[in-house]
Structures are given as C-alpha cells and as structure tokens.
Amino acid sequence: MTQPFVIAVDGPAASGKGTIASRLAAHYGLPFLDTGLLYRAVGLDVLTTGGDLGDARAAEAAARALDSGRLSNDAALTSGDAGEAASRVAGYPGVRAALLDLQQAFAAQAGGAVLDGRDIGTVIAPNAQAKLFVTATPETRARRRWLQLTGRGDPITYEAMLADIQRRDERDAGRGAAPMVQADDAVLLDTTDMDIEAAFDAARRIVEAARAR
Numbered sequence: 001m002t003q004p005f006v007i008a009v010d011g012p013a014a015s016g017k018g019t020i021a022s023r024l025a026a027h028y029g030l031p032f033l034d035t036g037l038l039y040r041a042v043g044l045d046v047l048t049t050g051g052d053l054g055d056a057r058a059a060e061a062a063a064r065a066l067d068s069g070r071l072s073n074d075a076a077l078t079s080g081d082a083g084e085a086a087s088r089v090a091g092y093p094g095v096r097a098a099l100l101d102l103q104q105a106f107a108a109q110a111g112g113a114v115l116d117g118r119d120i121g122t123v124i125a126p127n128a129q130a131k132l133f134v135t136a137t138p139e140t141r142a143r144r145r146w147l148q149l150t151g152r153g154d155p156i157t158y159e160a161m162l163a164d165i166q167r168r169d170e171r172d173a174g175r176g177a178a179p180m181v182q183a184d185d186a187v188l189l190d191t192t193d194m195d196i197e198a199a200f201d202a203a204r205r206i207v208e209a210a211r212a213r
C-alpha cells in the first residue's frame, strides 16, 4: 500500500468489528487502534479512584489524565464492568473532546491506520478511504460475547449478556455526543450468518473496492 490509507470500522458491541479491524491491519501492514479501550480505561479509572460514573467532571478529568501507553495487556479493560463504565463516560462531550486529538493523530499517521469504534467514520476520520459498519443481531452478538467471557471464567448468563448488549446499544445510539450511527458513505457488513473467516473476507473485499475507487 503506497498511499496513506485509513480504514474506519464502526459498529455495535460484540459485532466482531475489532476482530475484523485487527485482521485488516495485519493484512495491510497498518497500525491498529481499538478506540473502545480508551473509553474503557477512562471508565475504569473513575471506578478505581472511587469516583461516580454520573459525574461528568470526574470522567473528563480521568480522560485528560489518561496514559494511553497502558492500554495493551490490561485484562481488566476487557471485562463486562469496564464495557458498561465505558458506555457511561462515553456520553460526556468533555470526555470525547479529551480523547479526540489522540485518535485523530493516530489516524493521520503517514501510511495510514485502522481504527475501530463507534464514531470513527463520522467524527474521528470522516475522510477515511474505507468505511465499514459491522453489525449482527443482538442475540448473535450476545452469544459471541457470552462465549468469550464465560470461556475465561466470567459466570455471566446469556440472558444478562443480552440485556447488557441491548442497554449499551440504546445508550450508544441514543446519546447526543457522537452517537453510534452508520456514516452515509460506510458499507454495512452484517456478520450474523458469517464465521470469522467469512466476515474477514467480506471486509477485505469492501476495502479492496474502496482502494480501487
């Protein structure tokens, strides 16, 4: 890939966007940022310092103080609690503003980048050359996340997982600040009936079509 190339991958929780995005990054030799980890880290920081997720100022302060270098290899960030905390703090415009420069700088790297999240194609990298909106039914996503979490010992039930996914979808799509929405120029990829291999192949074809434009 000779020209800078930005691939924006958005979609709801557990749709498989991170799996697809990291595989696209490896395939094209591009750096990858899972932007959900930023919001998860902020949410966890509020909780671990005894703060209140309902306190926008505390969340904004945590976002401004965030050390993005600590995002990899922190298993706590992938817990269900971190996901719930992330979606709470992600609704605060001050938190989103504090995390904006870091994400836009990542997207602006020479050569390009792959980012996944909720607002990559709409806010962070509106000029991205390839945009995907990855989705699947809530039941499919809940099952995938339930298998993932129970596989590592989390005792959550499928029913609780589905309720969590539905609550998060509503919050992410319904908030005023950078809501989760498919960008007008994003290609919808419904992975409900696809395994990981088929979903990656479909995503790669979408990116190839965008590169050829």
Ligand SMILES: Nc1ncnc2c1ncn2[C@@H]1O[C@H](COP(=O)(O)OP(=O)(O)OP(=O)(O)O)[C@@H](O)[C@H]1O
Pocket (backbone or CB within 6 Å): 011, 012, 013, 014, 015, 016, 017, 018, 019, 020, 036, 144, 145, 147, 148, 191, 194, 195, 196, 197, 199
């Ligand atoms: N097409 C697929 N078929 C079956 N399982 C899948 C598929 N895609 C992803 N998975 C699995 O579903 C789980 C969630 O996938 P992933 O983490 O990629 O979702 P995500 O959309 O990035 O989630 P998050 O909202 O946490 O960012 C993982 O265990 C992953 O291996």
Ligand SMILES: Nc1ccn([C@@H]2O[C@H](COP(=O)(O)O)[C@@H](O)[C@H]2O)c(=O)n1
Pocket (backbone or CB within 6 Å): 013, 014, 035, 036, 037, 039, 040, 083, 086, 087, 088, 090, 116, 117, 118, 119, 120, 168, 172
């Ligand atoms: N660009 C983004 C990325 C994430 N969020 C919020 O964080 C929560 C956790 O994200 P995961 O991708 O790790 O599930 C998510 O529910 C969003 O509320 C965001 O707002 N913008």
